[in-house]
Amino acid sequence: MKLKNYHLEGEEKIISPAMIYxxxxxxxxxxxxxxxAGSVDRLWYHVKTHKCRELVTMQRQMxxxxAEQGFQLHSKLADFATEYFCGELGEAGVAARAALGxxxxxxxxxxxxxxxxxxx
Incomplete structure (x- = not known):
């Protein structure tokens, strides 16, 4: 698909699949x-991910x-993220990990x- 105002030089050199922005x-x-929105304060961040196991390998998760002072279960909360990524990406979702309060x-x-x- 060709977009009217977007041009790419050297298209033949791109190894597919590739992300272009x-x-x-x-x-x-x-x-x-x-x-x-009227203000940046009215926006909520959201990130789309490509979940193709062949394309993504997780390197690090932070x-x-x-948390309030004295809270000690940071790693337990981070476990949910690890379980999600491993469920979506399999072995590619395993990464070095840290959790901080x-x-x-x-x-x-x-x-x-x-x-x-x-x-x-």
Whole structure:
């Protein structure tokens, strides 16, 4: 499929499957989304993932838990993320892992999971 305003030079050099993105389009769409929402504070982060086992291998998983002082079960909460990723990706979902307690998270989120994956 050819998009009218998006061009790719050296298309024959891209090893498929590959992810291609257009930074300028992402920046403009983000600005427009904030404008439509009226404020960045009204937006909630969401990340789409490609769950194809052949494309993704999890390298590292980091869990941040919005916890009160004295809370000791950070790793138990992070276990849910590990179980989810392993369920979706099989062995590719196994990664080095850490969990930390923090005083607060953006948007008052109870948990934030950061992952680093490798393609291929």
């Amino acid at each position: 257009y930074r300028d389009a992402i920046v403009e769409n983000t600005k427009r989304t904030i404008e439509l 869990g941040y838990v919005n 923090v005083a607060s998270l953006p948007g008052e989120a109870p948990v934030e999971i950061q992952i680093i994956c490798a393609a291929g």
